Amino acid sequence: MKPDYWKRLAGTARRVPVEPAREMPFGFDTRVIADCRAQREGDETVPWARLLRGALVCASLIMLLSLAMNFRSLKEGDPGPVAIADLAIRMSLYP
Numbered sequence: 903m904k905p906d907y908w909k910r911l912a913g914t915a916r917r918v919p920v921e922p923a924r925e926m927p928f929g930f931d932t933r934v935i936a937d938c939r940a941q942r943e944g945d946e947t948v949p950w951a952r953l954l955r956g957a958l959v960c961a962s963l964i965m966l967l968s969l970a971m972n973f974r975s976l977k978e979g980d981p982g983p984v985a986i987a988d989l990a991i992r993m994s995l996y997p
Contacts, residue, residue, distance in 0.1 A: 969976070981989075
């Protein structure tokens with residue numbers, strides 16, 4: 903019979919003494935936050951990020967306005983046979 907490695911590993915893990923949870927060193931969280939802020943202040947992409955954010959807002963407004971103006975044509979669905987014939991006549995009369 904093959905040895906069951908999982909049972910052997912689980913048994914070994916159960917025998918390990920449990921250590922109390924360690925606390926963070928004094929001032930560790932303050933240093934981490936200060937380091938994060940320092941990296942963010944030194945970042946050169948901030949002007950580009952503002953420009954791209956503004957472009958996103960403008961593009962969203964243009965998209966919403968175009969959807970609002972073309973709502974009726976989007977709501978109608980497939981054109982009927984009369985509309986197709988009318989389009990064919992217009993295309994043949996106005997090259």
